[in-house]
Amino acid sequence: MKDYTILRSKRKTVALIVNSEGALIIKAPLKASNIEIEEIIKRKKTWIEQKQVLAKNKTELYKVHKFEAGEEFLFLGKQFPLLFSEKIKSVKLEKDSLYINKNIQDKNSSIIKWYKKAAKIILSEQVCKYEKITGLKTSSIKISSAKRRWGSCGREGNINFSFRLIMCPIEVIDYVVLHEIIHIVYPDHSKDFYNCLKMFMPDYKKYKIWLSDNQRIMDII
Numbered sequence: 359m360k361d362y363t364i365l366r367s368k369r370k371t372v373a374l375i376v377n378s379e380g381a382l383i384i385k386a387p388l389k390a391s392n393i394e395i396e397e398i399i400k401r402k403k404t405w406i407e408q409k410q411v412l413a414k415n416k417t418e419l420y421k422v423h424k425f426e427a428g429e430e431f432l433f434l435g436k437q438f439p440l441l442f443s444e445k446i447k448s449v450k451l452e453k454d455s456l457y458i459n460k461n462i463q464d465k466n467s468s469i470i471k472w473y474k475k476a477a478k479i480i481l482s483e484q485v486c487k488y489e490k491i492t493g494l495k496t497s498s499i500k501i502s503s504a505k506r507r508w509g510s511c512g513r514e515g516n517i518n519f520s521f522r523l524i525m526c527p528i529e530v531i532d533y534v535v536l537h538e539i540i541h542i543v544y545p546d547h548s549k550d551f552y553n554c555l556k557m558f559m560p561d562y563k564k565y566k567i568w569l570s571d572n573q574r575i576m577d578i579i
Contacts (some may be wrong), residue, residue, distance in 0.1 A: 364395065372398050376409035378416070380573065420574035425465040431456050433476070436493065440469075442529030449471070468579060470503075472523070475525040477501045484528075484535045485517065492558060494542050505576045507571060508534045511541035525575050526568075533565035 362382035372395060373385040384395055386479055399406070421436075423429055430437040433451060442460035449458045450470035462468050478501050485499055499516040506509075506522040511517050517538045523531055544551035555562050 362399070366390070374398070374402055374406065376406060376413060378413060380410040380413035380417070382406055382410075416572070416574065420572075420578050423466075423578055425469065431469070432525035432578075433473075434480075434524065435530070446569060451476075466579070473524055473579075474501050474521045475523040477519065481531070481535065482521050484532055487537065488532070488536050488539050488558075490537070492539055494539050496539065496542065508576075509538045511538040511545075513545065515542045520576070522576050522579065526572070530565045530568050533559060533562055534569070536562075 362384055364384045364386055366386050367386055369385060371387070372383055372390055375383040375385065377383060377408040384399075384400075391414055396402055398405050412435055423431070425440070427440060427442050429440045431440055432438075438451060438454065441455045441457050443457045444460055446459055447455050448462065449456065449468050451457075452459050456469075458465055458468060478499075481501070485496055488573075495515065496517050497512075498517070499519045500516070501521050502518045504518070505522070507520060509517065509519045509525050519534070525563070526534075537555060540551060540558075544554060559565075
């Protein structure tokens, strides 16, 4: 395995990273020899290959949409193929497919509009659920087109969610909703914030990791 990049610094240990493109990056101490690094790579060969396969699969899954028939669209963590029809007025999720009227010219805008409408309904329901659980109260909920933030909370309890969040599994959505609601009382990411988050969602870390691993959802539309 020779296709990798070595980044040397004053660190003490060697770290292996497989990035979102499947490339292997080695972070190594200044004094680490190439022979030492090669030995570590050999020992981690199976792990590296598994990570590269996952990266390849995600690259296929999160390709930028062209809004063509047969393309798969994410909704609540599941994939739905896009099909064209003359029987519906705009966009509709039915059974195992996402349908759009074949005569619509701007399919991009129509599908985004559908996502935003669905996001407003489902996220409002989940916010209401966690308001009751936490005893906290939001001021307003807005759906944005943000491409770099899943959600945000203002000082007055005004919460914004990217419509792209609705593509994630419901458990991940719940994590983001709870995360933003807790920001009403803890505006930063202090120890108190995370203690509060953990109290209501003990396994929040796995959803945080899921979002980090699947960040490319933000770029497909």
